[in-house]
Structure formats: structure tokens, C-alpha cells
Amino acid sequence: MSIKTSILIIINSLIAFVIVVLAFSSYKEFSNVLNDRILQQLNSIKTLKKNQIEHLIQSEWQKFESSELYNQNSDSIPFILPDSIKKINGIHDFTRYHPNKKTTIGFILNTKKGALIKILEYNKIKNILFERTGMGSSGESYLVGSDYRLRSESRFYPNTIPYTLSVKAENAIKAFKGKDVFNIRKDYRGIEVYGVSSRIEIKNLKMAILSEIDVDEVTLPLKNLKERLAGLTFGIFLLAVMLSLFLTRIITNPIKNMQKSLKIMAEGDYNQTNDFIKNSTEIKEMFDALANLKASLQGAIKFSDDIGKMNLTTDYQLKSTNDLLGKSLLAMRDKLIEFRNNEENTRILSQRMLVNGMENERRRLSRELHDSVGPYLTSLKHYIENKVENEKIKKEMKKIVDDTIAEIRLMSNALMPAAIDDFGIGVTLTNFIENIKKSTTVTIVYEDLTKQENSNITNHQAINLFRISQELINNSLKHSNAKNIRITLSEFDEFMSLFYFDDGIGFDVTTIKLGLGISNIKERVAICNGKVTINAAAGNTTFEIELPIES
Amino acid sequence: MNEIKLIIADDHKLFREGLEGLLKKHDNIKIIKSVADGDEFIDIVKNQLVADIVLLDITMPNRDGFQVLKELKTLNSTIKPIVISMYDDGNYIAKCAKLGAYGYLLKNTDESELILAIKTVSKGKKYFSPEISEKMINFMSTQSISENVLSNKETEVLGLLSKGLTTNEIAAKLYVSSRTIETHRANILKKLEVKNTAELIKKAAEMNLI
Numbered sequence: 067m068s069i070k071t072s073i074l075i076i077i078n079s080l081i082a083f084v085i086v087v088l089a090f091s092s093y094k095e096f097s098n099v100l101n102d103r104i105l106q107q108l109n110s111i112k113t114l115k116k117n118q119i120e121h122l123i124q125s126e127w128q129k130f131e132s133s134e135l136y137n138q139n140s141d142s143i144p145f146i147l148p149d150s151i152k153k154i155n156g157i158h159d160f161t162r163y164h165p166n167k168k169t170t171i172g173f174i175l176n177t178k179k180g181a182l183i184k185i186l187e188y189n190k191i192k193n194i195l196f197e198r199t200g201m202g203s204s205g206e207s208y209l210v211g212s213d214y215r216l217r218s219e220s221r222f223y224p225n226t227i228p229y230t231l232s233v234k235a236e237n238a239i240k241a242f243k244g245k246d247v248f249n250i251r252k253d254y255r256g257i258e259v260y261g262v263s264s265r266i267e268i269k270n271l272k273m274a275i276l277s278e279i280d281v282d283e284v285t286l287p288l289k290n291l292k293e294r295l296a297g298l299t300f301g302i303f304l305l306a307v308m309l310s311l312f313l314t315r316i317i318t319n320p321i322k323n324m325q326k327s328l329k330i331m332a333e334g335d336y337n338q339t340n341d342f343i344k345n346s347t348e349i350k351e352m353f354d355a356l357a358n359l360k361a362s363l364q365g366a367i368k369f370s371d372d373i374g375k376m377n378l379t380t381d382y383q384l385k386s387t388n389d390l391l392g393k394s395l396l397a398m399r400d401k402l403i404e405f406r407n408n409e410e411n412t413r414i415l416s417q418r419m420l421v422n423g424m425e426n427e428r429r430r431l432s433r434e435l436h437d438s439v440g441p442y443l444t445s446l447k448h449y450i451e452n453k454v455e456n457e458k459i460k461k462e463m464k465k466i467v468d469d470t471i472a473e474i475r476l477m478s479n480a481l482m483p484a485a486i487d488d489f490g491i492g493v494t495l496t497n498f499i500e501n502i503k504k505s506t507t508v509t510i511v512y513e514d515l516t517k518q519e520n521s522n523i524t525n526h527q528a529i530n531l532f533r534i535s536q537e538l539i540n541n542s543l544k545h546s547n548a549k550n551i552r553i554t555l556s557e558f559d560e561f562m563s564l565f566y567f568d569d570g571i572g573f574d575v576t577t578i579k580l581g582l583g584i585s586n587i588k589e590r591v592a593i594c595n596g597k598v599t600i601n602a603a604a605g606n607t608t609f610e611i612e613l614p615i616e617s
Numbered sequence: 618m619n620e621i622k623l624i625i626a627d628d629h630k631l632f633r634e635g636l637e638g639l640l641k642k643h644d645n646i647k648i649i650k651s652v653a654d655g656d657e658f659i660d661i662v663k664n665q666l667v668a669d670i671v672l673l674d675i676t677m678p679n680r681d682g683f684q685v686l687k688e689l690k691t692l693n694s695t696i697k698p699i700v701i702s703m704y705d706d707g708n709y710i711a712k713c714a715k716l717g718a719y720g721y722l723l724k725n726t727d728e729s730e731l732i733l734a735i736k737t738v739s740k741g742k743k744y745f746s747p748e749i750s751e752k753m754i755n756f757m758s759t760q761s762i763s764e765n766v767l768s769n770k771e772t773e774v775l776g777l778l779s780k781g782l783t784t785n786e787i788a789a790k791l792y793v794s795s796r797t798i799e800t801h802r803a804n805i806l807k808k809l810e811v812k813n814t815a816e817l818i819k820k821a822a823e824m825n826l827i
Contacts, residue, residue: 437676440703441629444724448635451728452642464727471725475705484676488683489708496759497706513792514759515770552792556770558800565793599794610794 069321073314074307081306089295097288101260104284105248108262111200112277115207116264118194119275123171123186123268127157130173130184145170152181156270159211160185167229169209169217171271192219204280210238210263212272222255233276241265241274253278260284320349327356336364366391369399378403418526418593425482425529432481435474443471476501482529491528492516492555495535499553506543508551515556522615523562530590531555531564531613537583538566538609546570546607557615564611572604587611621739622667624650624696626658626685627674632724636672639728646735655680659688668696669739673718675702675709686716697738701726707756710749720744721753765826766808772826774801779818779827 145164152174160170171186195207195218208228209217216228223231231254240247241263253259258281266273330338362385369392372380378399384392447467454460478484479501485494492514499512516523523531535553542548548570556563575584584600587609591598596613623646625633633651640646649668652658656679658671675682682700689698699720700713710721719738722731730746737744745753767775770791777787784802788795802814809824811817821827 436703438629441627441632441724444703445629445631445635447725448632448639452635452638468725471703475703483706484704485706485708489712493708493756496756497708500707500755511792512759513770515768518760554791554793554797556793556797556800558797558804560800561796563794563797563800565797567792610796612794612796 068318070314070318073317074310077310077313078303078307081310082303085299085302089299093288093292093295096291097285100284100288101250104260104279105262107200108205108260108277108279109246109248111205112207112262112264112275115194115197115277116266116275119191119209120267122190122194123157123266123271126184126186126190127173130182131175147172147183152176152183154270157268158270159217159273161211161215161217161229162213167227169219169228195219196221201277202279202283204259204283205278207275207277209266210241210274210276212242214238216254217273220254238263238274238276241276242272250281258282316346320352324352324356327360331360331363336360336367362389362392366395369395373399373402376402376406378406414593414595417589421530421590421593422526429482429487432478432484435481436478436484440471440474440478443467443474447471483532486528486532487525490516490521491523491531492518492521492557494528494532495553495555498532498535499539502539502543508543508548510539510551510553513552513554515554516562517557521557522559522617523557524616527562527594527613527616530594531562531611534564534587534590534611535566537587541583542568542570542607546572548607560615562613562615564609564613566609566611568607569605570607572602572607575600575602619645621646621735622649622669623647623735624652624658624661624666624668624671626652626655626671626677626682627701628653628677629674639731643732646732654678655682655685655688658685659692662689662692662694662696670719670735671696671698672701672722673698674724675700675704675713683712683716686713686718690717697741699734699738699744705752707752707754710745710753711756714745714753721749722746723749766824767805767826771801771805771808774798775805775817775821776827778802778805778814779821 145160147160147163151158151160151163153176155175156173158172158174160172161167164170169188171188171191173182173184173186175182191209195209198205201207206221207218208220210233211217214232214234216231216233219228220226220231233254234252242265244265247261247263249261250258251261253261259278260281261276261278263274263276266275327338365382365385369380369382373395380399382392382396382399384396444467447464450460450463450467454463479498483494483497485497495512496514499510503510539551539553542551546568548568550567550569552565552567554563554565556565588598591611591613594613596611598612599608599610601608601610623640625636625648627633627636630653633653637648637651640648650661650666652661654677658673659680673682673685677685680688682702686698686700689696697719698717699722700718701722701724702709702713703724704710705723713721720734720743722734726734734744734746765772773791774787777790782790784795784798788798791798806812806817809817809820811820818827
């Protein structure tokens with residue numbers, strides 16, 4: 067689930083919960099208060115009417131009792147009362163005896179003149195009951211007899227004889243037992259009402275007064291409230307959803323952008339330069355951190371790229387002490403340097419061994435020619451001197467042998483001059499160049515500035531310097547058209563320097579191939595741990611070769 | 618004419634035999650001993666064997682010709698050594714001459730010259746043929762050994778420095794690398810115990826080096 071959805075669900079469900087709880091509790095509270103108010107009001111109306119009715123009946127009774135003049139004879143009564151009733155003095159409910167079951171309350175007084183009976187004027191009671199102040203549009207008060215049938219006229223069924231309407235027993239039962247009742251119940255119409263009931267406290271008159279008001283009327287404001295609350299809830303919820311949508315946009319857009327950036331970076335592209343709207347300090351800092359991360363990654367990438375190209379002199383600044391990537395890259399570079407050095411050392415070592423082996427072989431061959439073949443040839447010459455009688459042949463033969471010996475000497479010197487072992491490089495080069503001078507018109511000047519005694523040039527270095535000089539002179543004579551060659555070999559305490567100059571046509575250092583033996587020279591300098599500087603300008607070609615004194 | 622007593626010291630039997638055959642024809646030369654290496658020869662010298670001349674090869678096992686020459690000098694021997702070698706380079710000749718050789722011959726020297734050399738040396742004279750002498754002198758002329766405080770090259774560098782040339786100019790002029798000139802300059806400063814070029818010129822002038 068995305069952050070946006072989560073935030074929306076959390077915020078909105080929280081808001082919805084709060085609103086619903088608030089609305090529900092306020093509704094409940096309001097409804098309770100309303101109930102209480104209604105019942106209290108009903109009760110007070112009922113009590114007032116009860117008292118009024120009681121007072122009316124009592125006062126009518128007293129009037130009846132005191133003025134015998136108005137006493138009605140029982141004959142005047144339009145219905146027949148059973149004798150058992152007639153014998154009881156007091157106020158009675160005669161309704162059930164009325165032929166039309168019209169509500170009738172009557173007084174009975176047995177005097178010396180016989181039983182006096184008076185019917186109370188029903189309208190007086192009706193006026194009291196129909197007094198509707200505080201009863202709303204559906205409220206009514208009515209009387210109920212002990213048979214649970216109505217005694218007073220129903221407002222709702224004005225043409226129906228009240229006696230024919232009966233209430234549910236439980237609504238009146240408690241009232242008859244002398245208890246005041248407050249509750250919500252169904253009335254005689256079967257409609258939900260708030261109702262209170264109470265017994266009329268008059269001797270012999272078994273009647274209860276009930277005040278009721280329709281639940282629908284009472285709860286009308288509640289319904290309105292409910293609707294308004296629902297509307298309000300819905301409105302607030304709608305507002306909350308909109309606000310939260312806006313809020314999540316503010317929060318999630320940068321996160322989405324960040325996610326986008328990170329995705330691009332995860333794909334390995336660190337060069338994206340998207341600008342994002344940064345609408346808060348935290349988000350700005352987050353993007354700054356992202357930019358820093360990107361920059362440091364780019365640095366690391368550039369560095370690893372350099373390492374990959376074996377540019378091992380590149381350095382990398384650690385971003386912090388915890389820059390593990392940088393540290394491992396540096397460690398990798400150091401390892402690579404180590405590997406390369408090892409490889410270079412191994413390569414130079416094997417090259418050196420190869421060259422040494424070759425030079426040893428040349429030395430052996432050179433010695434063999436010089437010290438074995440040479441003496442045999444001299445012996446041959448002695449033999450000729452001793453045995454050949456013919457002077458002419460003797461002379462010719464001796465000449466051939468001498469030429470052969472001279473050739474052997476040249477070959478031996480070219481292979482490896484014995485002087486290099488016996489006299490060192492300085493003298494060897496002197497001899498070598500003296501010999502070359504015999505066969506060329508090029509002016510060669512060699513200056514030997516090596517130490518005559520206690521020279522620190524090793525045999526290995528001497529051989530390589532000799533080979534390099536051989537190669538250089540050979541190149542100059544073959545390719546350069548030089549008129550002058552100058553060679554200086556200087557030996558110092560710390561190093562030796564072979565300086566070679568010719569005034570030939572020069573060559574292109576960058577395009578020169580193996581042909582001129584330049585790489586051979588470089589190789590030999592390398593295996594002696596030396597360095598070579600080549601300047602191949604026409605008319606001024608120089609080689610500066612420097613080897614360290616190994617002591 | 619007295620008989621010349623001769624020893625041959627060479628590791629090649631064939632060469633020794635050839636030489637013996639050659640010299641046998643000459644009555645006044647007697648080969649009294651023939652040895653195959655330097656040690657053997659020194660042994661017989663120490664045993665007071667009387668001989669006039671030794672024909673000495675340079676390349677020999679155990680003790681080479683140079684060492685033998687040195688040993689003869691140390692022993693104050695009266696045997697006069699003639700070096701007979703395959704090497705025709707000036708440095709070998711110069712070294713042998715320096716170590717007290719009376720003569721230097723190439724192994725393929727003609728009989729007549731060999732006899733001439735033996736006879737010359739037996740009279741107490743030295744024998745170096747014109748070709749041998751030339752090779753020796755050529756070689757020695759390339760050797761620049763200076764008796765002065767400064768080497769010849771250093772004196773040259775000093776002279777150019779005093780003329781106000783820069784290191785690079787001197788390097789180009791003397792056909793060496795700049796670092797070589799810098800090192801020469803540093804060595805000169807050290808040898809003359811001065812700290813900079815100005816002091817160096819002053820001191821060099823005082824010492825009449827420039």
C-alpha cells in the first residue's frame with residue numbers, strides 16, 4: 067500500500083471516528099435531555115389537571131352535599147343504576163351503566179329522603195382536559211376507567227364514544243395502584259407516545275388521568291438534529307478528505323520525487339539533474355542529503371572509473387570517517403597498485419633473467435670462439451710455419467689463418483667483449499668505438515668518465531649499457547645520416563649517465579616501432595631500474611639514460 | 618751466444634706444442650718448461666727454476682696472466698715475461714705493460730716477429746711492435762686521469778660556469794645530460810668546500826683553476 071493511501075485511510079478514519087462519536091454522543095445527550103424535559107412537562111401538566119379535576123369534583127360534591135335543593139331524584143337519571151351502587155354514598159363512575167356508554171360521573175348521597183343522585187356536568191371536566199397549553203399539537207390528557215376504557219373524549223376520534231376505546235392495561239395498572247408512571251408506550255391508537263399517568267384520588271371514583279404526547283412530535287427536533295448532524299458529519303468528512311488529500315500531496319510528492327530519483331540512481335545513472343519543489347525545511351534537507359549522496363557517489367564512480375582505467379595515481383577524498391565505499395575503493399586502488407607493482411617487478415625480473423640468460427650464452431659463445439677456436443687457429447698457423455716448405459703457399463695459408471683469427475676476434479667482441487668482465491664498461495666502449503671508427507667516416511667522440519678504479523657499475527649494468535650503446539650507434543650509422551656522434555658515460559656516487567648525441571635526421575618518437583630498437587633500449591633501461599629521456603629532433607637527437615648505482 | 622731459457626705458460630696444449638715446434642728450429646732458444654696454468658708457473662718460479670723468459674698467456678685457469686705478472690713483481694723474479702695473447706685491444710696491452718710485461722705479442726704473430734721479440738727481451742730490452750704500441754697509445758690517450766683536485770671534466774664544467782653559462786647550455790656544449798652537469802657542479806662545490814657558484818668562482822680564481 068502506498069504512503070498516500072495509508073495516510074488517507076489513517077487520517078480519514080480517525081476523523082470519521084471522532085465525528086461519529088461526537089455526533090452520536092451529542093445526539094444521545096440531547097435525546098436524554100429532551101426525554102426528561104418532555105416527561106417533566108407532561109407530568110406537571112398531568113398533575114395540574116389531576117388537581118384541577120380532583121378540585122372540581124370535590125367542590126361539586128361539597129356543593130351537592132350542602133344544597134339538597136338541587137338534588138336530583140334518581141328518576142331524572144336517564145339510565146338505571148344498580149341498587150348496590152346507590153347504597154354507597156360518594157362519587158362514582160356511572161359510564162358503564164349509561165345506555166350509550168356516555169361518560170358519566172355521578173354523586174350518590176343517601177339521605178333520609180332517599181338516595182340522591184347527581185350527574186356531574188361532563189363539559190367542566192372536558193374543559194380541563196382540553197386545556198392544551200404546553201401540549202404541542204399531538205398532546206392530550208384523558209381519563210381512563212378501571213376497565214381501562216377511555217372516559218374522556220379522544221381528540222383524535224371526536225366522534226367516537228370514549229368507552230369504546232381502550233388503553234393497554236399496563237399503562238394504567240400502575241396508576242391505579244397509586245404509582246405515578248412515566249414512560250414511552252403505545253397509546254389507544256397504537257401510536258408511540260410519551261406518557262405519564264396517575265390515579266384520581268377520589269373515594270369510590272376509580273379513574274386514572276393520562277397525559278400523552280406523540281413521540282413523533284417530540285422527536286421532531288431530534289430528527290432535525292440527526293439530519294443536521296449527519297449533514298455536518300458528512301461535510302466535515304468531505305472537508306477532511308480534501309484536506310488530507312492536499313496534505314498527502316504535500317508529503318508524498320517529494321517522497322515520490324525522491325523515490326523517482328533513487329530509482330534512477332539504482333539503475334546506475336547518477337547524472338540526472340531534476341529540480342524538485344521543496345516545500346519544507348525537512349524535505350529541503352532530505353533533497354540536499356540526496357544531492358550530497360549523489361555527489362559523493364559520482365565522486366566514487368569517477369574514482370572507480372579512473373581505477374578501472376588503471377589511473378592509479380588518482381586520489382579520493384573520503385566523505386567522512388564512515389565512508390565505507392570510499393575506503394574500500396581506496397583499498398582496492400592500493401591493492402591494484404600493489405598488484406601492478408608486483409606484476410611490473412615480476413615482468414622486469416623475468417625479462418632480466420631472460421636477458422641475463424641470453425647474455426650468458428653470448429658470453430660463453432664469445433669465450434669459446436676467442437679462447438678455444440682462436441688458439442686452435444694459432445696452432446694451425448704454427449703448424450704451417452713448421453711444416454709447409456713452399457714459402458709462397460706458406461704465406462698465403464698464414465694470411466688466411468690471420469684473417470680468420472681477425473674475424474673470430476670481431477665476432478667474439480660483437481657477441482660479448484671480454485674486456486667488459488676484465489676492464490668494465492668504460493674501457494669496453496673505448497675499444498668498441500675505436501674499432502668502429504676504423505670502418506666509418508662518421509666522427510664518433512666517446513668520453514669515458516667512469517671511475518678508473520673502484521667503479522661501482524655492476525657487470526649486469528655494464529652489459530646493458532654496452533648493448534644500448536651498440537644499438538644506438540648502429541641506429542645512427544644505419545638510419546640517421548649523422549655526421550657526428552657524441553657519447554659520454556659519466557659515473558657519480560649516486561648514478562651513472564649515458565648521454566648519446568647525433569646530428570642526424572631524427573625520428574618520430576610516437577610512431578617509431580620496434581625497427582630502430584628503441585623499445586629494446588627502453589626494455590634494457592627498465593630492467594636496470596633506470597630511466598631514459600629521448601629527444602629525437604632532427605640535427606639534435608639525444609638519449610639521456612640514467613641508471614642508479616646499486617650498492 | 619748464450620742459450621735463452623724459455624718457459625711457455627698457456628692452457629692450450631695444441632698451442633704450446635705448436636709453439637715448441639716453432640721454437641725448436643732455433644738452436645739458441647731452449648724451452649725448459651711448459652705449463653698449463655698460472656699456479657703451476659708460479660710454483661716453478663718459487664722452486665727457483667732458472668729461466669730467462671716466460672711466454673705468458675692472459676686467459677688461463679686458476680691464475681690468469683695479469684695475476685702472474687703481479688706475482689712476478691712481488692717475487693722480484695728475474696724471469697722476463699712476454700705476454701702472448703689473443704687480445705689485440707689497447708687496454709690489455711696497456712695493462713700488461715703497466716704490470717711489467719717486457720713485450721706483448723698476438724698469438725698469431727709471425728715466427729720472425731716472435732723470435733725478434735724473444736731476442737730483444739733476452740737482452741733486457743722491451744719489445745712492443747709498432748701496431749701494438751699504437752693500440753696502447755690510442756687507448757691511453759682516451760684515459761683522462763687528472764692529478765688535480767678536480768677531474769678534467771670538472772675543470773671544463775668550472776670554466777664554462779665561470780663564463781656564466783647555464784646548466785642546460787653547458788650540458789648541450791659538453792654532450793651530457795643536465796643532471797650530469799648539476800652533479801658535476803655539486804661535486805665541484807663539495808671538493809672546493811664552497812656553498813654557491815659565486816663563492817666557487819672566487820675560490821677557483823684564487824686556486825688558479827680558471
